[in-house]
Amino acid sequence: MSNAPRAHASFSLGRRGLLLGLGTAMVLGGTRAAFARLPGERRFVVILQRGAMDGLYAVQPYADPELREIRASLALPEPGQEGGLLDLGGRFGLHPAFATLHAMYAANEALLVHAVAGPYRSRSHFDAQDMLEAGADQRLSSGWLNRALGALPNPAQARTGLAVGTNVPLLMQGPTPVGAWFPPGVEQPSPDLYARLAALQAGDPALGTLFAEGLRARGFATSTLGQPTREPGRGRFPQLAAAAGKLLAEAGGPRVAVLELGGWDTHVAQANAILGPVRALDEGLGALKTALGPQWSRTVVLVITEFGRTARANGNAGTDHGTAGVAILAGGAVAGGQVKTDWPGLTADGLLDNRDLRPTADLRSVAKALLAGHLDLPGRAVAQAFPNSESVRPMAGLLRG
Amino acid sequence: MSTRSQIAPIRFGLGLRLGEAPPEDPQAWLQRQILQPADPPPGLTATEALITQNINVVLRDEASGVARTRAPELRAALERHGVAIPDTSPLPALVRRETLRWAARRLSSPDPFRDRLVDFWANHFTTSRRGGAMATLPAALEHEAIRPHVTGRFADMLVAVTRHPAMLIYLNNNASVGPNSAASRNGRRGLNENLAREVLELHTLSPAGGYTQGDVQEFAKILTGWRVAGDRAPYDFLWQPQAHEPGPKHLLGRRFEEGEGSQEAALRFLAAQPATWRFLAAKLARHFVADDPPPEAVRALETVLRDTDGDLAAVSLALVSLPQAWDPPLRKFRAPQDYVVAACRALGVTEQRADLVIGGLIALNQPLWIAPQPNGWPDRMTAWAAPEALMRRVDWAYTVAGRAGVSDLPGITAAALGPLARAETVGAMRGAGSMRDAATLLIGSPEFMYR
Numbered sequence: 103m104s105n106a107p108r109a110h111a112s113f114s115l116g117r118r119g120l121l122l123g124l125g126t127a128m129v130l131g132g133t134r135a136a137f138a139r140l141p142g143e144r145r146f147v148v149i150l151q152r153g154a155m156d157g158l159y160a161v162q163p164y165a166d167p168e169l170r171e172i173r174a175s176l177a178l179p180e181p182g183q184e185g186g187l188l189d190l191g192g193r194f195g196l197h198p199a200f201a202t203l204h205a206m207y208a209a210n211e212a213l214l215v216h217a218v219a220g221p222y223r224s225r226s227h228f229d230a231q232d233m234l235e236a237g238a239d240q241r242l243s244s245g246w247l248n249r250a251l252g253a254l255p256n257p258a259q260a261r262t263g264l265a266v267g268t269n270v271p272l273l274m275q276g277p278t279p280v281g282a283w284f285p286p287g288v289e290q291p292s293p294d295l296y297a298r299l300a301a302l303q304a305g306d307p308a309l310g311t312l313f314a315e316g317l318r319a320r321g322f323a324t325s326t327l328g329q330p331t332r333e334p335g336r337g338r339f340p341q342l343a344a345a346a347g348k349l350l351a352e353a354g355g356p357r358v359a360v361l362e363l364g365g366w367d368t369h370v371a372q373a374n375a376i377l378g379p380v381r382a383l384d385e386g387l388g389a390l391k392t393a394l395g396p397q398w399s400r401t402v403v404l405v406i407t408e409f410g411r412t413a414r415a416n417g418n419a420g421t422d423h424g425t426a427g428v429a430i431l432a433g434g435a436v437a438g439g440q441v442k443t444d445w446p447g448l449t450a451d452g453l454l455d456n457r458d459l460r461p462t463a464d465l466r467s468v469a470k471a472l473l474a475g476h477l478d479l480p481g482r483a484v485a486q487a488f489p490n491s492e493s494v495r496p497m498a499g500l501l502r503g
Numbered sequence: 504m505s506t507r508s509q510i511a512p513i514r515f516g517l518g519l520r521l522g523e524a525p526p527e528d529p530q531a532w533l534q535r536q537i538l539q540p541a542d543p544p545p546g547l548t549a550t551e552a553l554i555t556q557n558i559n560v561v562l563r564d565e566a567s568g569v570a571r572t573r574a575p576e577l578r579a580a581l582e583r584h585g586v587a588i589p590d591t592s593p594l595p596a597l598v599r600r601e602t603l604r605w606a607a608r609r610l611s612s613p614d615p616f617r618d619r620l621v622d623f624w625a626n627h628f629t630t631s632r633r634g635g636a637m638a639t640l641p642a643a644l645e646h647e648a649i650r651p652h653v654t655g656r657f658a659d660m661l662v663a664v665t666r667h668p669a670m671l672i673y674l675n676n677n678a679s680v681g682p683n684s685a686a687s688r689n690g691r692r693g694l695n696e697n698l699a700r701e702v703l704e705l706h707t708l709s710p711a712g713g714y715t716q717g718d719v720q721e722f723a724k725i726l727t728g729w730r731v732a733g734d735r736a737p738y739d740f741l742w743q744p745q746a747h748e749p750g751p752k753h754l755l756g757r758r759f760e761e762g763e764g765s766q767e768a769a770l771r772f773l774a775a776q777p778a779t780w781r782f783l784a785a786k787l788a789r790h791f792v793a794d795d796p797p798p799e800a801v802r803a804l805e806t807v808l809r810d811t812d813g814d815l816a817a818v819s820l821a822l823v824s825l826p827q828a829w830d831p832p833l834r835k836f837r838a839p840q841d842y843v844v845a846a847c848r849a850l851g852v853t854e855q856r857a858d859l860v861i862g863g864l865i866a867l868n869q870p871l872w873i874a875p876q877p878n879g880w881p882d883r884m885t886a887w888a889a890p891e892a893l894m895r896r897v898d899w900a901y902t903v904a905g906r907a908g909v910s911d912l913p914g915i916t917a918a919a920l921g922p923l924a925r926a927e928t929v930g931a932m933r934g935a936g937s938m939r940d941a942a943t944l945l946i947g948s949p950e951f952m953y954r
Contacts, residue, residue: 152876225716226704228878268868268892275885282891291901295940298931299897299947305927306949308888316890364875369675369697417693418678423700455716 144400144435144476145350146358147390148247149383150235150271151407153367154227157427158413158459159376160200161214161441165193168448176372176415190214194441199380202388203432207439211391211398212432213500215468216443219409219461221491225423227367230408235273237466237488244276246487250473251358252278253483261319264356266346274360279311281319281356283349285336326352339363343386347393350401358477361386366407369420387432399434402476402501404469410459413448424458429468435476437502464494471496505529507829509921513954514833515791515823516615518845519918521911533616533823537654537816541613546646547601547639549668553731553738554586556638559594573734580735594638601642602871606857609844617653620819622840623790624649627783628664628706629879630673632872636733640669641872657783657813658774662767665702666740668731674698674877681727681748694748699723701877702773712778718755724748725759725769780808786882787818792828793835794883800827833923833953836884839867839896841954846900846946849919850907859903866899868892888952900946901939909938919945 159176163169164187170177178197179186187195188204194216196204206212221239224230233239237246251263263280265271274280291299296317303313326349335341342361349355363386365379383405391398410427426446432438446452446460454460466488473479473487474496488494511529512519519525526532557577564572581588612618628649630641648667652660664670671677679695680686687693699722703714728747732738742763752759757772759765773779784804788796807814807821822828837845843863852859864870874880881887909915916924916932928948935941945951 224710225700225719226710227876228704229710265889268889268895269886270889282889284891284895289902289905290898291940291943295901295935295943296897298935298940298944302928302931302944302948303893305925306952308884309893309949309952312888312890313893316892316894319890320894367876369695370678416695417680417682417687418675418695420675420695422696 143397144357144478145394145397145402145433146472146477147346147350147401147403147433148273148358148360149386149403149405150231150273150360150362151366151379151383151405152227152231152362152364153379153407154230154409154411154423155366155379155407155427156368156372156376156411156421156424157216157407158410159372159421160197160380161190161216161428162187162195162197163193163216163445163448164195166445166448168452172413172448174415175419176421190441191439193445197376197380199377200384202384203430206387206391206432210438211434211436212430212438213436214441214443215429215431215463215497215500216441217426217446217459217461218429218443218463218465218468219426220465221494223425225409225425227408227423232272234406234408234465235271237469238490242489245271245273246469247273247358247360248276248278248280250477250479250483250487251280252276253479253486254357254477261315262357264319264346264349264359266342266359266361271360271362279315281315281322283319283323283345284342285345322352322355323349326355339382340385340389344389344393347390351394351397368411369416369422370418372415372420375420391432401433402435402472403430403432404472405430405432406465412457413453413459414457425454426459426461429465431468431472431500435502437499440499442497442499463497464491466491466494467497468500470494471498471500475501506831506922509923510829510831510833511823512615513845513923514828514835515619517609517612517618517841518615518848518954519921520610520848521851521914521918523918525921530823534820536614536616537819540617540654543650544604544608546604546650547597547642548647549640549643549740550738552597552639552643553668553733554581554584555594555597556636557581557734557738558586558588559592559638561588562590562592577734584736584738597639601639602861603857605642605645605871606844606860607854609860610848610852610857611854616819616823620653620815621645621650623787624653624660626874626879626882627786628660628670629874629877630669630872631874631877633875637669637673637872640672643667644669652815654816654819655814657779657808657815658771660815661702661706661774662770664706665698665726665770666729666766668733668740670698671729671731671740672733674701676726676729677731677733679723679727680746681724683750684727684746684748686743686746694720694723694727696720696723699726702770705878707773707782708776708778709782711782712776714755721752721754722769724752725754725765728763729766774813777809780805780813784808784818787822788825790882791822791835792825794885797827800825833950835954836888837952837954838880838882838887839869840864840871840880842896842952843867843899845954846903846919846951847907849915849946850903850909850942851911851915851918852903852907856907859906863899863903866902867895896952897943897947901943904939904942904946909942912938912941915942916945919951920948923950924948925950 164180181187181189181195220234222233232241235245236242261281265274265282268284304310346359368375406429411421411424416422444462446462450456473484507529508525561574561578564574625645644667648663674697675695676698680692682693700719728743730741730743732741784801788801807818811817847860931944932941
């Protein structure tokens with residue numbers, strides 16, 4: 103490594119970033135060449151909403167006569183009234199803070215799937231998140247999206263998958279190596295010291311490859327996003343979404359990305375508590391679209407959460423853990439402008455256990471349709487992503503023809 | 504000196520401090536910390552935390568002229584309680600004092616194994632400042648409910664934690680009202696299941712314990728009435744019978760009569776379930792031995808918990824007697840908290856620079872008392888060892904090596920790894936261009952990432 107380039111104070115920041123990428127290539131050998139081999143042009147983004155979004159609150163069935171009875175103050179005014187819902191075509195309305203998503207819906211670039219849930223019936227956040235990400239009704243050690251990535255052309259070398267965050271969520275863990283990106287926060291060593299550190303890590307069976315990938319991802323991110331800034335908001339969801347969009351838009355960039363957004367566990371004073379996460383998600387979707395530019399037309403964004411919440415408010419103007427909820431699909435490749443649902447109703451008989459919105463669609467059928475129809479995965483690969491689910495057919499009509 | 508002398512401070516303690524010799528008799532060193540600990544450190548009370556929070560709200564609302572505010576009411580209550588209200592909010596200083604106190608203790612602890620156990624149980628019973636009006640309550644929970652019982656009985660810790668204002672507020676029991684109680688006002692206010700569910704799932708039985716949604720609801724009814732006087736005297740736990748759900752309740756088939764005392768009885772009943780012993784044994788073994796601990800190690804700890812009725816001193820001693828807990832090489836990946844504390848101790852960071860520890864926890868994504876969810880920070884390598892996370896580790900190592908200042912490189916090496924340092928690491932350090940780079944290579948070496 104003695105001939106690895108050194109950074110000097112006299113180099114400009116841009117030069118240093120270039121050196122970092124160069125140093126990376128020297129450490130890793132041939133991976134830079136792999137960038138040239140393009141995988142498919144379609145983009146797929148999954149946003150995990152941790153904490154369980156109240157689907158009945160985000161997308162309200164205002165035409166259902168039971169809604170006001172059962173939800174009391176959590177039922178927002180109908181479309182057209184002050185502070186009212188944003189209309190989705192006569193039966194359902196979006197929470198008014200979803201203005202960007204609503205504009206996408208109006209432009210046929212967003213659709214909502216209602217009364218949907220995974221196959222598990224756990225009301226534990228942590229079990230349910232694990233199973234949502236594993237793609238099964240039991241815990242697995244890898245995520246469905248990682249298994250799906252394995253079937254894409256040349257996935258490992260090209261780093262088709264990208265986890266936005268310092269850690270990789272279960273959804274993206276598994277046999278196919280994926281990248282991870284998050285804005286760096288502290289001082290950075292010289293490229294030479296990075297190279298020496300990489301050489302040390304190479305002696306460890308687990309850390310060697312992780313560190314090499316960290317260097318590679320940093321080098322790529324720096325050449326795409328420029329030198330990291332230290333602005334205070336750089337770790338906020340909309341900023342992360344914008345950065346993810348830029349990386350996805352690059353010719354040699356990742357094609358599949360995962361982001362996470364917490365704060366949905368609204369047990370108390372839900373009307374206020376949910377505003378922060380709703381605004382962050384709405385702004386983030388807009389930032390993704392802007393950053394993806396022309397690639398937005400080839401993009402599907404899937405927003406999913408571990409379960410819905412109780413149909414009735416609890417004793418604190420909040421909601422407890424429930425079952426079915428909403429999945430949001432956005433992007434130019436989506437057959438937007440519709441709410442897809444087999445509405446179960448909110449009567450005592452319609453509800454599950456006289457408590458939760460009853461699931462009438464399986465989240466796996468939504469994800470399967472996107473893997474098969476959007477990423478063009480063969481049936482065998484879709485089955486590997488979602489094992490033991492032959493009876494769950496891909497949902498029709500989600501994608502633009 | 505045996506390998507065990509090197510392993511003990513890394514695996515069970517917080518790492519050696521610069522200049523500290525490895526223990527001659529590691530077993531005796533660990534046992535002494537359980538059986539004859541130094542006096543507990545000073546700490547924060549829930550009352551102090553809650554009063555400070557109230558003063559903060561009063562001053563904030565008065566300064567910004569909020570129209571609908573409880574500030575006058577809160578101010579009157581504080582003054583009735585004899586609290587003098589200062590001109591500026593004491594809350595930021597208190598947050599700073601408590602976080603630095605936590606870090607300074609980890610840098611200089613006379614009982615590092617005991618502090619590791621405190622941190623283990625604080626994570627088991629996670630409360631988080633992310634949960635709204637939590638001020639500095641997690642510090643009070645550690646001081647008042649966890650540290651006093653860390654080598655006592657699990658049931659006592661469970662009761663102390665569950666009735667502590669930090670937990671009652673964090674998991675919303677403070678807002679839970681029996682639907683048929685007087686305080687429900689004809690059903691306008693009602694039950695909140697959050698605390699009941701998480702006690703069953705995260706603190707005692709775990710989902711393997713096989714409870715039902717019905718058990719969650721019944722337990723939530725039992726817990727009604729355990730509240731916090733957060734905005735008035737006594738600024739502490741409060742038993743409020745008007746909020747308690749009347750009538751008997753059934754939890755796991757056991758009947759609990761209404762009233763004060765049923766909460767503690769139910770918690771002690773849950774603490775003594777075999778599923779609870781099994782769950783706690785597996786968590787302890789995972790933390791101290793391996794991500795997937797050998798089943799015989801888990802069984803040994805489970806047996807001790809069952810035979811001693813949950814004696815946490817006995818199970819801690821059993822832990823350090825497990826042969827599997829001493830097996831080299833070290834393969835338990837250090838979570839950021841372990842990593843940052845051990846690095847700062849080896850670098851000789853003083854208590855006056857405890858801010859370096861707090862900054863490191865933020866930089867590496869495990870900020871103090873801000874766990875994202877009630878299940879606390881993960882305890883497996885897959886959760887922490889990711890490409891960008893590793894990059895941030897070495898970035899931080901480089902940063903802290905610069906800020907702490909490096910002069911005694913041999914001493915730092917001895918404290919960080921001693922004979923556990925690989926030849927490659929020692930060689931790379933020798934070839935480094937500066938003391939700072941050499942220390943970065945040491946703290947950034949793969950062997951320092953494990954404990």
